[in-house]
Amino acid sequence: MSVLEVRGVTKTYGGVRALSDAGIRVHGGSVHALLGENGAGKSTLIKIITGAVRPEHGSLVLDGRELAFTSTADAAAHGVAVVSQELNLFPDLDVLTNLFPMREPTRGPFRDRSAMVARARPVLAQLGLDVDLRRPVGRLSLAQRQLVEIAKALVTEPRVLILDEPTSALEAASTERLLGILRALRRREVAVVFVSHLLEEVMALCDEITVLREGRTVLSGVPRGDLDIGAVVTAMLGHAQQAVPRVAASPRDGRTLAFDRVTVPGRLSEVSFTAGAGEVVGLAGLAGSGHRTVLEVVAGLRRPVRGRVRLPGDRPAPRRLRAAIDAGVALVSGDRHRYGLMLDKPLWENVAQVRSVALARDGALLRAGELRARAARQVTRLGIRTSHVDIPCGLLSGGNQQKTVLAKWLEANPEVLLLDDPTRGVGVGGRHEIHTLLRTMTDGPAIMLLCSTDLDELAQVCDRVLVFHQGRLSATLRGDDLTQHTLLHTMNTGTLPSASPPLR
Ligand SMILES: Nc1ncnc2c1ncn2[C@@H]1O[C@H](COP(=O)(O)OP(=O)(O)OP(=O)(O)O)[C@@H](O)[C@H]1O
Numbered sequence: 001m002s003v004l005e006v007r008g009v010t011k012t013y014g015g016v017r018a019l020s021d022a023g024i025r026v027h028g029g030s031v032h033a034l035l036g037e038n039g040a041g042k043s044t045l046i047k048i049i050t051g052a053v054r055p056e057h058g059s060l061v062l063d064g065r066e067l068a069f070t071s072t073a074d075a076a077a078h079g080v081a082v083v084s085q086e087l088n089l090f091p092d093l094d095v096l097t098n099l100f101p102m103r104e105p106t107r108g109p110f111r112d113r114s115a116m117v118a119r120a121r122p123v124l125a126q127l128g129l130d131v132d133l134r135r136p137v138g139r140l141s142l143a144q145r146q147l148v149e150i151a152k153a154l155v156t157e158p159r160v161l162i163l164d165e166p167t168s169a170l171e172a173a174s175t176e177r178l179l180g181i182l183r184a185l186r187r188r189e190v191a192v193v194f195v196s197h198l199l200e201e202v203m204a205l206c207d208e209i210t211v212l213r214e215g216r217t218v219l220s221g222v223p224r225g226d227l228d229i230g231a232v233v234t235a236m237l238g239h240a241q242q243a244v245p246r247v248a249a250s251p252r253d254g255r256t257l258a259f260d261r262v263t264v265p266g267r268l269s270e271v272s273f274t275a276g277a278g279e280v281v282g283l284a285g286l287a288g289s290g291h292r293t294v295l296e297v298v299a300g301l302r303r304p305v306r307g308r309v310r311l312p313g314d315r316p317a318p319r320r321l322r323a324a325i326d327a328g329v330a331l332v333s334g335d336r337h338r339y340g341l342m343l344d345k346p347l348w349e350n351v352a353q354v355r356s357v358a359l360a361r362d363g364a365l366l367r368a369g370e371l372r373a374r375a376a377r378q379v380t381r382l383g384i385r386t387s388h389v390d391i392p393c394g395l396l397s398g399g400n401q402q403k404t405v406l407a408k409w410l411e412a413n414p415e416v417l418l419l420d421d422p423t424r425g426v427g428v429g430g431r432h433e434i435h436t437l438l439r440t441m442t443d444g445p446a447i448m449l450l451c452s453t454d455l456d457e458l459a460q461v462c463d464r465v466l467v468f469h470q471g472r473l474s475a476t477l478r479g480d481d482l483t484q485h486t487l488l489h490t491m492n493t494g495t496l497p498s499a500s501p502p503l504r
């Protein structure tokens, strides 16, 4: 018998059908993947389970009994814990307090701090999160905050654990640990629901698969063994995935970005390269290898102690993020919470934000109607799923928020576009659209540098990839050498895989 079942759920937001007659049925001792494109309705379904959103129709059955939760806390009291996509932590409060919201162990009128510590420690150790429990959560990195959010769910020892894209902010090592924990929970008969756009990761872990497409359940609890990734992608998109068109780099003019023996202590050592107009240059490496530092230097977030950085037109590198924007440098980050959006402002204002600052500075008259129309064009171009451009950004689905960050920077018409995991949280279909756009833009930014933890993305999109190892530029891959396999080898060893020995 299923532990938890959601049936026949319909939810409409101001004319937009987020879910129609959707559902999911989860079993103890099983990891259930809940998949679908951006805006398919996954997070909405989860919010309906916890009572955060009320559907027009539908029912929730727990252990054979129909009921409705009134809040996340109520759900947790019934053994259903949720790690939501948008982090729900109190940035000013410390880690320990965040782990026990509203259900702190107490001793008399006081919270029992030692009991809280005793419960938190093993969970944090399991997750490999080594932080001071008194540290305010707002001072932690995104990955650490994500782990706190997961720990918060685990300390309730749930029977049903629902995770909405828990790994998109995590480094590989933390992801491995989390997947290990989920396997252990499965052995303890916990029902796990897992949402992720990283299909290989999900498929390696899950037992059952439910796919939503445009608010409808198109696959319902199908056993993992009956499907391969291609079939899942087809179900998600409604058609098979196509290859990214590869347009050869077309150097437009002599404008280049140049690094000449650039050194940033502890991060980059004597790095030299040039990136020309009309090509997409990838930057790869294990965490801390220096590839991200390159982006930070160009964006004015970090200054080299030695060497020269020249922007197109032989201009010096910006010394602050603000100066970078003025110099035509845009940084699109997958950490949309940090460099991202004004969530309470409408989509069109977000898309217009950077561009209007520049235009206003130049004394141009800005008309809202025109900015709306321009935003609408970006919405179509990037396939952002929304019915209008007046929707506050906070109401867009996670992946559509990420696309909006890209739209905003493209709208600013940058000469240098820095992309840092730009498709984090974006589904296969959306990734394909963004990749195609990057490959085929002819009026876009002249120079594009792409950092990605996704090797397939690097191989698909880049003309060449600079591989960093321990702060040094160790190899450049292009053409037939530019494969996921070669990337992985070079990132780990700093050397190219050796060619097979000559025959004698
Ligand atoms: N409060 C809201 N008001 C208006 N529209 C909303 C609201 N919440 C969600 N939506 C819309 O409902 C649809 C489904 O969104 P949902 O967040 O469930 O998608 P998702 O499958 O989780 O996508 P992603 O993978 O990008 O996170 C989207 O079109 C979204 O814009």
Ligand SMILES: [Mg+2]
Pocket (backbone or CB within 6 Å): 042, 043, 044, 085, 164, 397, 398, 399
């Ligand atoms: Mg979502």
